[in-house]
Amino acid sequence: MTRMTLREKVAQMYGAWLDVDDSAGEVAPHQHDQTPDPIDWAALLPHGLGQVTRAYGTTPVAPADGARRVANLQREIIAAGRFGIPAIMHEECLTGLAAWQATIYPAPLSWGASFDPDLVERMGAQIGRTMHRLGIQQGLAPVLDVVRDLRWGRVEETIGEDPHLVGTIGAAYVRGLESAGVVATLKHFAGYSASRAGRNLAPVSIGPRELADVLLPPFEMALRAGARSVMNNYTDLDGVPVAADPAMLTELLRDRLRFEGTVVSDYFAIAFLQTLHGVAASRADAAALALRAGIDVELPGANCYGAPLLDAVEAGDIDEALIDRAVTRILLQKCELGLLDADWRPEPPALDEEGSAVDIDEPDARDLARRLAERSVVLLRNAPVDGTPVLPLAPGARLAVVGPGAAESGAMLGCYSFPRHVLVHHPDVPAGVSIPSVLDALKAGHDVTYAQGCPVLGGDDEQIAAAAEAAAGADVCVAVLGDLSGLFGGGTSGEGCDAADLRLPGRQEELLEALLATGTPVVLVLLVGRPYELSRQIDRLAAVVCGFFPGEEGAAAIEGVLSGRVDPAGRLPVSFPGAGASQPSTYLAAPLAASSGVSTVDPTALFPFGHGLSYTPxxxxxxxxxxxxxxxxxxxxxxxxxxxxxxxxxxxxxxxxxxxxxxxxxxxxxxxxxxxxxxxxxxxxxxxxxxxxxxxxxxxxxxxxxxxxxxxxxxxxxxxxxxxxxxxxxxxxxxxxxxxxxxxxxxxxxxxxx
Missing domain, CATH: 2.60.40.10 (Immunoglobulins)
Structure with missing residues (x-):
């Protein structure tokens, strides 16, 4: 490092966002506002490059083509710089590697519902091996935010509402990913999930005790599991943005928790110090605040840690020793990854027999996805009808399968899955992996009539009436309701898709009432990213089954539970709210939060944390x-x-x-x-x-x-x-x-x- 120029050192402190066609797609609302200029690779690469942002996870690209492009890009980076330092390739990997044709595993709430850290560790290792094969060194997962308000759109990305469960499962994922030589990145340090009113990227006003006893323990557990990177929280804590807070990122994270890895910024978080938080007058000021706080790497690109940071150092506004502190951590991590070894060479993975394809949805991976999905489906209710529970479904029963999630394969997927994250911008591109719907799975072994009833949002009276007619002519009605995940308003659950209340989205509650009115036993199947309020219908429902975006094999898991082939095994990682649901709370509360005679609001859960039934006593x-x-x-x-x-x-x-x-x-x-x-x-x-x-x-x-x-x-x-x-x-x-x-x-x- 002592032989590097200031410009070369700073180049290690930021990423560059590209896909394999050298053009970033549309995956974040601030993406092009913050980085409007195309990358001039000829000018950029001679100084070096710290990271490459989402070479696979921005637009659909065949794995073999992506691997060749990544290897070639690494060769260009090595050849262009004086010291031949490769870049770290990072990708999202919350529900599996966010790349076209990669296995889509259940969303993190399903990990929590499994209560099975060993299985989650195996999943993390499988994801890590896939990433390693493709030349990816860092994964932006897991999310360790503890749920505090069910209205928050990112509930689906979390593991649950209890710090012990979140920490245990999150640490298992870290062990798995790191075992494959891939750096795990803990998100979002810390307090992000406690935003006011459950709004994304909103202020957080909590006491130090809630931070220490509820929100920090999962990070402590995951750091001990070997995580080598941490991502900052976007929000402010009591007025101080975490991206500019040395008390959080240096005194707590490094001095007290003894973290020695790299701190990477959440995307655009440093620029947000100026544009959203108003604590910096310029991008140079933002860079200075973040660097002093302890952020080593700016992602996704060089908005503040590029020219603005260089100008500030040369003007004497930033001590170059802070640059050296960050670059030391970055280069040490590249050493640990083997990127600075003399014999390291970027090599694409082995191709198939035709020399053209790389399978990143192998049978073993799909089997693992299926096992985790089966482990995570929760049977919430199974009431007797005429003395006998409806579930498991009787052989030969005539089924009316209705609801917006019944025939929609996307109903299985969380917002960080590649189809819901990226392919929504490429509607003509197929999903890349097989994702059966619940209707597909039930048709294979049952006599089925289908009617949608209504979409997740919208619909008309005629559709609801047709669904009720189908239910009236069946022995059992299977109503598949819930969410469609998306980003920033593109769904009812997911990042930037917060809820004003916890009623089922759109006209789904109206549809459910019409089905119940037929007198046919109704089995409610929820495919959701958060719990919803069911208090008005619960006593009339024959059974309730819940899957928290169970992934590409989720339909088989749901069908297995409905038919009895799979004994229900999941347990709730989050409580289902009771009546009202306008003031949601988690189970983790002091006695003062219980139902009392001094408030008309009863916070008692309809289904409590940890609840789940089985067919076998x-x-x-x-x-x-x-x-x-x-x-x-x-x-x-x-x-x-x-x-x-x-x-x-x-x-x-x-x-x-x-x-x-x-x-x-x-x-x-x-x-x-x-x-x-x-x-x-x-x-x-x-x-x-x-x-x-x-x-x-x-x-x-x-x-x-x-x-x-x-x-x-x-x-x-x-x-x-x-x-x-x-x-x-x-x-x-x-x-x-x-x-x-x-x-x-x-x-x-x-x-x-x-």
Whole structure:
């Protein structure tokens, strides 16, 4: 680095947005406003280049063509610069690699619903291997924002409303992606999901305790899992934009959490310090604020870290030592990736036998997508009709399959999937992978009549009447309702698609009422990016099945649950709201937030966090706790429960452990998840789940702002959901009050025997 000119060093600090045709597509509303000029590669490359933005994820390009173009571009970058430093290629990878023809996995809410970190880690590793084959070194995932308001459009990108679940699943994804040699990027550090009124990119006004105890733990867990990059939060926290806050990006992230990787800006976040936040008078001012705060790399392009930053350094307004700090981190990461090895060469992946195609939706990947989808579908309700539950569907039953999601393959996909993110701008290009609809899947084994009823938004009375007529002539009506994901107003869920309330979008509730009025049993299938309010219909619905954008194999998973081929296994990562739904809240609340006689609003969930039913009953035995004599403030207790399968088919259940702290220094959540384990059981099998719980899991931020464990009685609730407690065990916490640092134990030790 000491041999590099200032211009060469700064060139390592930004990206360049291109696709394989050298022209960026339309994937962000600020994209061309912020970067209006085409890239002059001849002028740019001799100085070097830090990153290349979304070479695959901007327009549809065949993987083989993209790989050849990426390899050629790397060769050009190496040859043009004095030091031959390659660029880091980065891509979105939230539901799989966001590239044409790549496997589309379930959206992150489905990861949370699976309660299966091992399966999510396998998915992350598979995604990472695909990226590595294509010459991609960095992935912009996972999203670790904890849901605070269900109206927020990006709920579908999150893992859930509980920090332990988000951290456990997010850390598993990080381990998988990083195991393939791809840098995982944690988003969005930190507090993004707590925006006012659930509006995207809105101000955040939260206390330091909510930040420390709810929003930060998933980042801590994922950093320990080996994540090598962090992306800043767009918003301001109590008036200070995170992109300009050294207290967040340096003092907290680096000094306290010991992060040593690179901090990359969310797209255009540095320019937004001037254009949206009004804390910078110019792009040079914005660059100075971001650099001092701790942002090393500007993405997607050189809006502020290019000429404006150079001018500011040469004018003496920015210390060049800050440039050196950022470039040191960038070059060290390129060293770790092997990009500076003398023998590193950009090579495209092996082609097929015809020498033209690269398969990035292999059978193993599709099988993994299917298994995760099956693991994540949640059976919310299965009420008896004439004494017998409607689900599983009886063989030979005549089905009316209706609703906007029934025949729409896009109903399976989240907003960061390639078809919903990019192909909406290329309507003549096929999806690139096979994505059956629910109607396709049900037609394969059932007698089906189809009527749409209405689209997600819009529709007319005649369509609804036709759907009701189809339902009236059937034995069972399967109503497939919910969202269509999109970006910035292009859907009902997704980035920039926030909701004013939690009623089903458009005329779907009206359609549902018409179907219920026929008297035919109605099975509601939700394909959604957030929970919706169902309180007016729930008692009249025969069953409710929920899939959180379950991906390319989601229809098979839904059909499997409806037919009984798949035993429902998912558990809710977010609560379903109760009546009203105008003031949504998560389960993670202090007693003051419960229903009371001093407010006319009842926040009780219709379906609570952790809820999910199965077709196969399980029996939970007596809970044991040890050792006797209490839980030392620096010690460990073991909680064990036997679980048995009383049915004649294999099943899976999730044992959840919640902490209730009745008396504390500050108001604490009534219950908070501190451990969970998925248990698979063969017919007649009994297994014992043992949780080793360190006292660090009791810690919280006290009045003085420091994390502590204090003596006193606590209650451990072994439960099927946050509201369905199998057994509550009270235990004294004994010993001195103890301060706890960022090196605290974050995970329970889980052992399953039998």
């Amino acid at each position: 399980t029996t939970w035995g007596e809970v044991s706790l040890g050792p006797a004599g209490g839980w030392a403030t620096d010690g460990t207790v073991e909680v064990a429960v036997p679980v048995s399968n009383d049915g004649d088919r294999a099943t899976s259940t999730v044992v959840q452990v919640y902490l209730h702290d009745p008396v504390a220094e500050v108001a604490r959540p009534e219950r908070q998840l501190i451990a969970a384990a998925r248990v698979d059981l063969d017919p007649g099998q009994c297994r014992t789940v043992t949780f080793g719980l360190h006292a660090d899991l009791l810690s919280y931020t006290g009045r003085d702002g420091r994390r502590l464990v204090e003596p006193g009685d606590v209650e451990l609730r072994v439960a099927r959901s946050s509201a369905d407690v199998h057994a509550a065990v009270r235990i004294p916490v004994v010993g001195p009050r103890r301060a706890v640092g960022t090196d605290r134990q974050l995970h329970p030790l889980v052992t399953i025997t039998g």
